[in-house]
Amino acid sequence: MESLRNKAYNLLRRSESLFKTDMVYAAKGGFWISFGQGMSSLLSLFLIIAFANLLPKETYGMYKYILSLAGILNIFTLTGMNSAVSQTVAVGHDGALRSSVRYQLKWNLLMLLAFWILSGYYFMQGDDLLSISFLTLGAFIPATLALNTYGAYLDGKREFKLASLATMGSTVIYVIGVLAAIFLSGEVIWIIFAYAATTFVSTLFFYFFTIKKFKPPAEDGGEVLRYGRKLTYVGFIGPVASQIDKIILTHFWGPAQLAIYALALAVPEKAVALLKNWVGIGLPKFSVKTAAELNTVFYRRIFQGILIGALAALIYVALAPYLFKYLLPQYLDSILYSQILALSFLFAIPNRYISLLLVSQKMSGAIFANSALQSVLQILFYVVLGIWGGIMGLILANVIFNFVGMIANISIWRLNSRGI
Numbered sequence: 001m002e003s004l005r006n007k008a009y010n011l012l013r014r015s016e017s018l019f020k021t022d023m024v025y026a027a028k029g030g031f032w033i034s035f036g037q038g039m040s041s042l043l044s045l046f047l048i049i050a051f052a053n054l055l056p057k058e059t060y061g062m063y064k065y066i067l068s069l070a071g072i073l074n075i076f077t078l079t080g081m082n083s084a085v086s087q088t089v090a091v092g093h094d095g096a097l098r099s100s101v102r103y104q105l106k107w108n109l110l111m112l113l114a115f116w117i118l119s120g121y122y123f124m125q126g127d128d129l130l131s132i133s134f135l136t137l138g139a140f141i142p143a144t145l146a147l148n149t150y151g152a153y154l155d156g157k158r159e160f161k162l163a164s165l166a167t168m169g170s171t172v173i174y175v176i177g178v179l180a181a182i183f184l185s186g187e188v189i190w191i192i193f194a195y196a197a198t199t200f201v202s203t204l205f206f207y208f209f210t211i212k213k214f215k216p217p218a219e220d221g222g223e224v225l226r227y228g229r230k231l232t233y234v235g236f237i238g239p240v241a242s243q244i245d246k247i248i249l250t251h252f253w254g255p256a257q258l259a260i261y262a263l264a265l266a267v268p269e270k271a272v273a274l275l276k277n278w279v280g281i282g283l284p285k286f287s288v289k290t291a292a293e294l295n296t297v298f299y300r301r302i303f304q305g306i307l308i309g310a311l312a313a314l315i316y317v318a319l320a321p322y323l324f325k326y327l328l329p330q331y332l333d334s335i336l337y338s339q340i341l342a343l344s345f346l347f348a349i350p351n352r353y354i355s356l357l358l359v360s361q362k363m364s365g366a367i368f369a370n371s372a373l374q375s376v377l378q379i380l381f382y383v384v385l386g387i388w389g390g391i392m393g394l395i396l397a398n399v400i401f402n403f404v405g406m407i408a409n410i411s412i413w414r415l416n417s418r419g420i
Contacts, residue, residue: 036164040171041270045327047175048266052328054182061255063188064262066133067195068246070141073118074239076111077145078104080231081224082152083359088224089156094214097153099221100228101207104146111142133192140196147203150210157214166209170202227362234368237375244379245394248386261391263328264337267320271312271345276352279305286360291417294357302410305349313342337395347402354409358416366416374405 051060081100088096115138123131154163177198181190250258286294317339324335358367381401385393 036167038274039168041274043168043171043175044270045267047178048263049327050179050182052263052331055186057256057259057330059186059188060262061250061257061259062129063191064246064258065250065255066130066137066188066192068243068250069118070115070134070137071243072239072247073111073114074145075236076114077108077142078228078232079238080233080235081228082149083231084224084228085149086152086156087359087362088227089153090158093219093224094153094157094216095219096156096221096224097149097216098211098218100224101146101149103221103225103228104149105143108142108146111145112138114138115141129188132189136189136193137196140200144196144200144203147207150203150207153210153214153216162210162213166206170199170206173202174198227364230364231359231367234364235371235375237379238371241375241378241382245382245386245397248382249390249394252387253390257391260331260334261337261394263331264334264341264391264395266338267323268316268338268341268344271316271342272348275309275312275345275348279349279352279356286356289360291357291361294361295417298413301353302350305353306346309346309348309350313345316342316345337391340395341398343399344402347406350406351402351409354406354413357413361417363416366412370409370412373408374401377401377404377408 051063081104085096085100115134119131119134119138122128122134151163151166154160154166174195177194178191181187181194184190246258246261249261320339320342321335324332324338328334355370358370378397378401381397382394385397385400387393389396
């Protein structure tokens with residue numbers, strides 16, 4: 001066993017001349033990221049199969065619609081704080097975790113208020129389903145989004161194994177809770193409660209586990225709070241852009257169409273998340289390098305990312321018909337949409353890579369310009385093509401946006417990294 005380990009180590013070291021990166025670090029971190037995300041994706045896929053086979057399309061569509069509306073309320077949270085904490089911890093400031101969580105818990109009272117105002121509005125409109133759903137989400141989600149910063153802390157400390165195990169544990173709790181709600185009730189309100197409560201409980205547990213294990217100091221977090229606010233301000237449109245497609249589809253085409261669309265997105269979104277998370281292990285490394293050093297391998301990384309994405313897309317396109325035929329037979333209409341969406345795999349790694357470079361170098365101006373441009377483009381593509389073509393329009397909008405976004409990312413990085 002030791003001999004095999006040494007051979008693998010030597011092979012990785014020899015490959016560094018080809019890939020121009022620390023392959024031992026990438027393999028070790030990448031394994032745990034891939035393992036954790038892969039297991040979580042399998043569990044989530046199991047839950048999706050339950051949704052698809054045990055609930056009517058309208059019920060699943062309404063569930064996704066409510067979560068999409070809730071996602072827009074992320075504009076009232078510090079969405080950039082996790083990136084700021086990860087970057088700050090990577091350079092040795094462990095106190096960023098506790099100070100940022102305390103600050104977020106106070107800030108997120110705005111989100112709680114927004115949830116309950118929305119709940120009151122729907123109560124006055126006589127819509128008990130939406131009213132109770134938003135009341136429930138308001139009780140759990142604001143605190144959950146603050147406490148989940150433990151994951152960014154673990155990433156910054158390069159504790160990829162622990163972060164992956166925490167992700168898997170959280171997913172197990174969430175899946176069990178939601179499955180119980182589906183089997184025992186099948187009502188949207190109880191599924192929403194199960195989602196919100198289990199997510200909160202698992203996040204609370206792993207936050208305090210992280211605090212107990214690493215004992216980060218309760219120091220003043222002025223720098224990380226300022227940087228987290230900056231990243232939040234520059235990405236303020238992001239929550240709207242990320243959910244607008246579901247809102248448009250439900251409003252113009254109905255919740256049943258949203259269910260078909262959501263199933264078409266399900267596996268590709270998990271694959272993209274896996275690719276992006278694997279790239280994310282590089283942030284601690286990027287944070288201690290200069291822009292000039294990063295530029296020496298910039299285009300090589302872009303090309304490698306496109307190749308990996310293309311391979312993943314080909315594999316998924318070949319497997320998708322069997323996946324839907326045997327696991328999601330009620331949603332065969334989603335196959336073509338899902339295969340077209342796989343084209344976005346080509347751009348997932350380059351886009352994530354460049355966004356991490358901008359964060360690692362604290363290019364606030366470039367991040368703002370990039371975020372604003374991409375959010376506006378995303379909303380524009382989704383609104384125009386979604387209203388025009390329904391599901392197919394949104395699928396095309398997604399692929400076009402990711403390609404255009406990659407070109408914009410490359411241009412913004414090259415423009416802003418030259419003078420550093």
